[in-house]
Amino acid sequence: MSQHTLFGDHPATRPLDEVGEVQFLDTTLRDGEQAPGVSLTPDDKADIARKLDAARIDVIEAGSACTGPGERETISRVTELDLDATVTSFCRGIRNDIDLALECGVDGVNLVVPASDRHIEDKVGTSKADNVQSTVELVEYAKANDLWVEVIGEDGSRADLDYLEELLGAALDAGADRICWADTVGHATPDRALECVARLSELGPVSTHTHDDLGLAVTNALVSIAAGADLVHGTINGIGERAGNVALEEVAIALDHGYGVETMELTEVYDLADLIANRTGIPLAPNKAVVGQNAFTHESGIHTDGTLKDDAMYEPYPPEKVGRERRLALGKHAGRAGVQAALDEHDVSVTDEQLSEIVGRVKEIGDRGKRVTDADLLTIADEVTGQEQDRRVELLGLTAVSGSDTPTASVRLSVDGEERKEAAVGSGPVDAAMNAAEAALSHTADATLEDYHVDAITGGTDAMVTVEIEMSRGDDHVAVSASDSDITRASVRAMVDAMDRLVTDEDETLVADD
Numbered sequence: 314m315s316q317h318t319l320f321g322d323h324p325a326t327r328p329l330d331e332v333g334e335v336q337f338l339d340t341t342l343r344d345g346e347q348a349p350g351v352s353l354t355p356d357d358k359a360d361i362a363r364k365l366d367a368a369r370i371d372v373i374e375a376g377s378a379c380t381g382p383g384e385r386e387t388i389s390r391v392t393e394l395d396l397d398a399t400v401t402s403f404c405r406g407i408r409n410d411i412d413l414a415l416e417c418g419v420d421g422v423n424l425v426v427p428a429s430d431r432h433i434e435d436k437v438g439t440s441k442a443d444n445v446q447s448t449v450e451l452v453e454y455a456k457a458n459d460l461w462v463e464v465i466g467e468d469g470s471r472a473d474l475d476y477l478e479e480l481l482g483a484a485l486d487a488g489a490d491r492i493c494w495a496d497t498v499g500h501a502t503p504d505r506a507l508e509c510v511a512r513l514s515e516l517g518p519v520s521t522h523t524h525d526d527l528g529l530a531v532t533n534a535l536v537s538i539a540a541g542a543d544l545v546h547g548t549i550n551g552i553g554e555r556a557g558n559v560a561l562e563e564v565a566i567a568l569d570h571g572y573g574v575e576t577m578e579l580t581e582v583y584d585l586a587d588l589i590a591n592r593t594g595i596p597l598a599p600n601k602a603v604v605g606q607n608a609f610t611h612e613s614g615i616h617t618d619g620t621l622k623d624d625a626m627y628e629p630y631p632p633e634k635v636g637r638e639r640r641l642a643l644g645k646h647a648g649r650a651g652v653q654a655a656l657d658e659h660d661v662s663v664t665d666e667q668l669s670e671i672v673g674r675v676k677e678i679g680d681r682g683k684r685v686t687d688a689d690l691l692t693i694a695d696e697v698t699g700q701e702q703d704r705r706v707e708l709l710g711l712t713a714v715s716g717s718d719t720p721t722a723s724v725r726l727s728v729d730g731e732e733r734k735e736a737a738v739g740s741g742p743v744d745a746a747m748n749a750a751e752a753a754l755s756h757t758a759d760a761t762l763e764d765y766h767v768d769a770i771t772g773g774t775d776a777m778v779t780v781e782i783e784m785s786r787g788d789d790h791v792a793v794s795a796s797d798s799d800i801t802r803a804s805v806r807a808m809v810d811a812m813d814r815l816v817t818d819e820d821e822t823l824v825a826d827d
């Protein structure tokens with residue numbers, strides 16, 4: 314027996330490293346969109362679906378056709394993309410829901426029928442026998458319309474298991490392609506997941522749909538696979554009702570890293586997570602597994618030193634595997650090795666004594682609860698080495714106007730003593746001001762804004778905000794932060810400071826030729 318058997322030698326489990334193919338059904342566009350406050354436009358759904366397809370997701374549940382005409386338009390946008398993935402709609406146990414799904418041109422339906430007494434009697438108000446009968450008729454109807462059909466027993470983890478077997482067995486007998494065990498309220502412990510999925514997998518192909526209310530969604534998905542499930546439902550970033558669905562990227566990396574089982578294209582994971590965070594407005598927690606900002610960032614002296622000696626010292630797998638890069642951050646736990654590495658990155662040479670002083674000053678900033686950016690480090694290094702340079706790019710003035718008309722902004726900069734003024738429009742005042750600053754600087758140097766991030770430091774409408782940006786120019790990267798009570802001013806100041814750092818080559822002429 315393999316060492317990789319969950320629950321030891323429980324007769325109902327199979328070794329995860331011997332499971333062969335495991336498919337993914339992504340429900341970011343349906344269960345993910347059911348997270349409070351999330352509403353995706355047709356363009357959002359089309360962009361996300363394209364990315365999911367590029368990441369080799371097998372089935373994309375594009376929405377619930379019964380929601381209304383707007384939702385049907387978004388599902389149709391996805392079906393028109395002609396993706397490799399099977400595209401489905403969620404349908405309640407109502408014939409009209411299947412008709413509405415057919416109008417959207419889907420390949421299949423995820424037919425949800427009640428499974429627990431609570432759902433059958435108190436929610437739907439039917440009997441167990443009628444529920445089986447209507448499920449059979451709905452499956453036959455959907456199959457007669459050439460649809461791929463998965464039948465999901467809602468609240469399956471709280472259902473009577475004998476009844477769940479009867480219901481889903483009848484669905485398979487009526488022609489359903491697969492059945493799904495749903496832990497609708499994230500209530501199951503791993504042993505309950507094992508018991509249910511093992512029994513259902515005796516009937517035919519089984520999917521698993523787990524929620525994270527007990528923080529067990531990934532565990533229960535893995536246990537389900539060990540018990541016989543061969544398709545996992547989930548969302549990217551784990552968004553979804555309440556505490557969310559299982560995060561597919563976490564299941565994917567656990568299967569790959571722990572058991573050598575391949576599922577989705579892992580190198581697409583980070584871009585996908587970023588896109589979904591942006592479009593749904595649900596940010597990624599910094600400590601989120603796989604895709605959080607800190608997942609491959611090392612700050613403490615001991616970890617940075619270890620990582621510089623051996624990349625794998627404090628990482629289970631390399632960041633490139635999931636489309637990311639490793640970062641070494643500076644803060645109160647910084648050590649000499651980390652600071653030296655950061656200085657090397659910016660080609661700054663210092664003596665041992667100067668390094669000690671720089672480390673001390675970096676720690677002081679960290680002790681005040683602040684992150685130490687590249688710009689902070691370079692300013693400290695300039696002061697400690699006595700090589701303070703005159704600024705070459707400075708912000709002289711900024712005006713931004715927003716209201717019911719298109720937001721506009723103008724900025725006035727000094728570049729090597731020459732005054733530059735530009736105006737621009739944007740999607741908001743910050744965007745307009747950043748566009749204006751970019752226009753004023755573009756005669757100077759081609760730089761790219763890589764990252765932009767805002768944090769409110771205090772509460773209230775007069776909150777201080779810190780804007781952190783990362784810019785690159787050729788091979789040079791610089792991270793800069795600026796704090797202000799005005800978010801537009803903080804953004805432009807950060808951008809101008811970053812440019813000032815990126816154009817310090819002494820031989821470069823910044824004044825435009827007229």
Ligand SMILES: CC(C)C(=O)C(=O)O
Nearest residue numbers: 344425465467495497
């Ligand atoms: C599959 C369906 C009904 C679902 O979202 C759930 O049970 O959580």
